[in-house]
Amino acid sequence: MPERRLSAREILALVTDPSTFIELPAPAGESAPDGPLAWQGYDASRARAAERTGESESVVCGTASVLGTQAVLIAFEFGFLGGSLGERTGDRLEAAYTHARTHRLPVVPLVATGGSRMQEGMLALTQLQRVARQSALTREAGLPQIAVLRDPTTGGGWATLGAGADVTLALPGAQVGFAGSRVRPPDADPTAYTAEAQVTAGSADAVVQLPALRETLGLWLRLLMGGHAGVAAGSRAAGAARVGAAAPRTRGQATPAPSAGPPAPVPAALGTAAHPATGWDAVQHARSPQRPRAEAYLSAYFTHRAAISGDRAGGTDTKGMLCGFGNHAGRTVAYAAQTGTATRPAGYRTAARLIRLADRLGIPVLTLVDTPGAANDAEAERQAAGPAIAELFGAVAAARTPVTTLVIGEGGSGGALALAAAGNTWATPDSYFSVIAPELAAAILKRPADQVEATADQLRIRPQDLVELGVIRGIVGPVNP
Known part of the structure; x- marks a missing residue:
């Protein structure tokens, strides 16, 4: 009642x-x-x-x-x-x-x-x-x-x-x-x-x-209403240790809105500080149940936050995508964070809604990438998975407000890349980013199961590989390096 x-x-x-x-x-x-x-x-x-x-x-x-x-x-x-x-x-x-x-x-x-x-x-x-x-x-x-x-x-x-x-x-x-x-x-x-x-x-x-x-x-x-408060403090608080930084690639990234201020600082890594020795090690680290997930990163980054929910088209994906606004170092930052599961179409649309709102208000955006890939079941297709991912790609590409991305776990193909900022993406040591999962790559190439680990190496999916390739800017260090 x-x-x-x-x-x-x-x-x-x-x-x-x-x-x-x-x-x-x-x-x-x-x-x-x-x-x-x-x-x-x-x-x-x-x-x-x-x-x-x-x-x-x-x-x-x-x-x-x-x-x-x-x-x-x-x-x-x-x-x-x-x-x-x-x-x-x-x-x-x-x-x-x-x-x-x-x-x-x-x-x-x-x-x-x-x-x-x-x-x-x-x-x-x-x-x-x-x-x-x-x-x-x-x-x-x-x-x-x-x-x-x-x-x-x-x-x-x-x-x-x-x-x-x-x-x-x-x-x-x-x-x-x-x-x-x-x-x-x-x-x-x-x-x-x-x-x-x-x-x-x-x-x-x-x-x-x-x-x-x-x-x-x-x-x-x-x-x-606090998107412009504490800009100087937010800029000084870019405190996570970064190693192996490479020159950023712009790749057509939209010009930041003049009122948005500097990008959101990159969060510090919460997991292991050790870089993976092999591609398969990177996969194992990213898939470990002990690895910190989005909730831990958001709690460490924000003093307080408020969540938005729903794609305004009949769907929610609160288990797969966390979206909202929070206070970091006295400044408002919007966030869209994958949680380690396959992202549903409603999750992509909610993230696009979040980014468009932040862009209108001149609030910087932080995105956390962590998904084995987009949901690919029949229901996801009926819910327009392709258009939903396209909508998010478009929202990130068109954003005038700066977008900062940290890969905190699995970066599975286009379902992960849709949330990533061109030219301002970073990674933690216990993450990987790949055009496709090594198991699926081996299957497509008709390789036996014992070739999956070698395929992971060939894909060059380790964080240090991604820096060398110029795909990401650098690898963030832990809270207590």
Whole structure:
């Protein structure tokens, strides 16, 4: 069951710092009697809604700080005609987004709406185009949008303010779906229209308990608005020991955005410091159960972090790809990290979503490569594995923000290379990178099983081989060399 339905003022009081909320003035404008359609009784309905809620419209817009970060907040009042959108709602939303861009502030919609206002007909529905335009302009301005889905979030409000945000959080048990409960098919599974189901389907990032909402919002705002903080400190903290460095190859890498600052520092190696003697040794080290995985690297690198989840196309791969933003040496860094398993199509699409968002916000990106390869089962093909990998290749290639890559384990073919930065890829001593796994290479060449180890040597997949070939820049040293 959802939390008790809070009013607009109650949710604002819960998430903002005390006494910081300043309501934006409502844009001037008058409606025709009973609205643009002369819908009989519409004025009376509005008057009753105003008396019941104390509000003159279905949204309350203003500025406030959330754990010290200033933002524009848009809180829906569901008690006012079901939080529906009409022309005057659109006026307020447009004014709020314009204020955000003028003052370089992030936007936080706290959504609770049943959709567009029927008493205003198509004029109400077209407000969604206004909202979409304002959201797009804000995105182009490099300002983040973090939505909170309350109960209920349906119709056009979900399809614009909610699903269109950069990060989408939801309250437990909230009804979330394009179709509201009164219009969906009678035999529809109600569990599909919940916050939890939308997270599972990759359409929202996380369910957040109400008592933790302010802290969670504050963390996200600090991270997404902190891309330029501590740049000098971040540059000085490039501390991992590097050996065998080779000159970087650019290979058409996009020019970094001027506002992005220097690349994210390369993490230090957490595993063995010994370089593999043979290609097969490199494979064995990378496949060892004792080798540190992505979670260990992320925990060592970031003081705190927040994860995004889902490809916004119906899928998640939280077991195979970890994506989000964190604080490293006082600076925000985005991360996309493979976990050692075969990466699913949703994982590639989520990583591409992460990189595009970081690029818009001028936040550097760290990627950790560790996969035997892309998932190649029939279901992966049905989920468009090839286009998903192509999307990630394109996102990395087009990024203006700098991308730093560390190979921490297996680098299996194109499924690994899609996450790697051209000209700024490094490797740990217990990793390898190969055009194909040695076993598969031997099979393709019709060699017997006892030739697999020799094939690994011929492929030249050791970290030191990759430096010599100019494929990577260098090999990072351990924490305690």
